[in-house]
Amino acid sequence: MARCDELARVSADEGAITRVYLSPEHARVNRLAAEWMREAGMTARQDAAGNQLGLLPAADPDAPVLMLGSHLDTVIDAGRFDGIVGVLMAIEVVRLLRVEGEDGRSRSPFPFGIEVAAFSDEEGTRFGKALLGSSAVAGTWDDAWWDLTDADGTSLREAFREFGLDPGRIGEAARRPGELVGYLEAHIEQGPELHRRDESLAVVSSIASARRFQLVVEGEARHAGGTPYDMRRDALLGASEAALAVERICRGEHHIIGTVGQLEAFPGAVNVVPGEARFSLDLRGEFDERRDRAWGAIERELDEIMGRRGLRWHAREVHSAPAVFCAPLLQDVVREGIVAGTGAAEPATLFSPAGHDGMSLGAVAPVGMLFLRNPDGISHHPDEAVSAADVALGLRALAEAVAHLGAEPVA
Incomplete structure (x- = not known):
């Protein structure tokens, strides 16, 4: 000691x-x-x-x-x-x-x-x-x-x-x-x-087992004061909803540990609707198959969220370990x-x-x-x-x- x-x-x-x-x-x-x-x-x-x-x-x-x-x-x-x-x-x-x-x-x-x-x-x-x-x-x-x-x-x-x-x-x-x-x-x-x-x-x-991803959500940066809600494509809100979905899916039937540890908005100005958001995702589980099923469920949920909000998203896997x-x-x-x-x-x-x-x-x-x-x-x-x-x-x-x-x- x-x-x-x-x-x-x-x-x-x-x-x-x-x-x-x-x-x-x-x-x-x-x-x-x-x-x-x-x-x-x-x-x-x-x-x-x-x-x-x-x-x-x-x-x-x-x-x-x-x-x-x-x-x-x-x-x-x-x-x-x-x-x-x-x-x-x-x-x-x-x-x-x-x-x-x-x-x-x-x-x-x-x-x-x-x-x-x-x-x-x-x-x-x-x-x-x-x-x-x-x-x-x-x-x-x-x-x-x-x-x-x-x-x-x-x-x-x-x-x-x-x-x-x-x-x-x-x-x-x-x-x-x-x-x-x-x-x-x-x-x-x-x-x-x-x-x-x-x-x-x-x-x-x-x-x-573990998998890690870097995800990007693309929307449209516009003036915060002049853009009504029905015209907003807010990337940060999409990423935030995605982070909540990760928690819900991983805590539910999949029994996987999912963590969004990083979240950034761009251009990052107080008076601009975020046009892009980037976030990390760390998935861990006792079994590879269960971990991969959880990622599949997250992918489907992200498609739904981003489609509903008029956003695009893509992911890059940066780490995978059985x-x-x-x-x-x-x-x-x-x-x-x-x-x-x-x-x-x-x-x-x-x-x-x-x-x-x-x-x-x-x-x-x-x-x-x-x-x-x-x-x-x-x-x-x-x-x-x-x-x-x-x-x-x-x-x-x-x-x-x-x-x-x-x-x-x-x-």
Whole structure:
């Protein structure tokens, strides 16, 4: 918990926590994490994507590894636990489980090594593309991303070079299937379910499928005073009605989480009927099919709204990610870890509406997750919280989960 506070002081903003990819703050937290990894008996290195990695090898140097971790980057004005607590818990689990080899060096007591990953860009705050660090490790890097730019016009390629990384070596960060036994991540729940249940820990069953869109509504800009209502083609009113329709459809039979997080009107003058409106749409669900049905219903509703108001609309999909289901074996060992660590008879099982690095790692390894209670469920906000008592239980459960996995035969 003290280290969470120490990392919180590494920020680009005074009085707030902001730490983005390939920034001086990114470099500073990587150095701190590397120091703590070495203290726990690991060798530490920064990979070709700027992820900080620590390795506790198995007795067999060619054995695969179990990856534990999360991310150290943040949103703007963040809390101090999202991602961060998962990295620090992974380091402490290594400290708990390591043994000394005949050569006096720390090693894994299992038929696999343990690797801790502090991913560099889960949030996508700087370049608008999430999961960059873990995508590089999963081998799913897209060269089109090199042309992404930040708010200052710096491209991802330029930022790589300024950070001391070589864009031409990005492929060296990728892992091949068979190199990883699996990926386990501890994370605060970014919602209130455990708080409502009065439970400390939960097994995660899956990570939500997601689609994101940028939508444009086109009407006609005219004088606000001189244009009667029957002649108005107000794009902002159309977009506003669309936002309400998103809530109604998603809360209804589809049971999908839909959010309009951005809404802009143009030309944006106080005395002009808006001729254009732009808004975002974030759709998340436990199952891809249900999410897609909700989008189909939203499309039909937008056709009706815009047709009735004399408006036109179009959408551009900017992100799509399928649901990632946690591997049954890893769900089982996490469940056994919670039972052994807390004495709970029947641990909660939750799906994660928020995205995590496991969404990327699922392309190359089985994925499992452990949730920790987050009082009131608030996240991406300075009031984000987790108790030291729950972290202690989580450490015990995560260590037990790794030990249970170590008792399973490695394929």
